[in-house]
Amino acid sequence: YSIRELLGEWLCVSSETPEARTRLELKAELARLFGAEAEHAYPFIGSLLGIKLEPDAVSLVRETSRESVQRQTFEYVAELCCHLSREQPLCLVFDDLHWADDSTLELLQELLATRGW
Numbered sequence: 001y002s003i004r005e006l007l008g009e010w011l012c013v014s015s016e017t018p019e020a021r022t023r024l025e026l027k028a029e030l031a032r033l034f035g036a037e038a039e040h041a042y043p044f045i046g047s048l049l050g051i052k053l054e055p056d057a058v059s060l061v062r063e064t065s066r067e068s069v070q071r072q073t074f075e076y077v078a079e080l081c082c083h084l085s086r087e088q089p090l091c092l093v094f095d096d097l098h099w100a101d102d103s104t105l106e107l108l109q110e111l112l113a114t115r116g117w
Contacts (some may be wrong), residue, residue, distance in 0.1 A: 003077070003104055005047050006092065010084070028050070033083040044073040045080065052086050070103075074110040079098065 008014055011025045026046055043057035047055035053061070061069060082091050094100070094108065 001108065003048055007045065022049065022051050033080065041076040041079070042067070044076045048073065048077070070106075074107055076108060078111050102104055
């Protein structure tokens with residue numbers, strides 16, 4: 001699975017799911033898990049899902065430096081995993097990492113390093 005596929009599984013959506021539904025599911029789940037911080041997490045997690053973001057979310061990402069976008073994306077994914085693990089045991093399995101792109105590998109390294117997993 002890719003990060004995108006894992007996020008889709010979490011939201012119970014797929015590439016065939018209409019983007020409007022995927023956006024609604026993502027916003028609802030982020031609101032539930034992140035509370036007031038959900039609005040800030042949405043553009044970064046939404047970008048990982050590959051959905052078309054609303055203009056205000058696009059502006060937020062565009063106004064942020066590339067390094068900051070990457071750092072915030074990594075932080076929000078780590079926070080998402082923490083929130084989900086508080087609800088129930090969480091196991092992330094990544095198979096065939098030799099096929100993963102550099103960004104995915106960096107994300108996984110950051111998750112392991114910063115969260116002590």
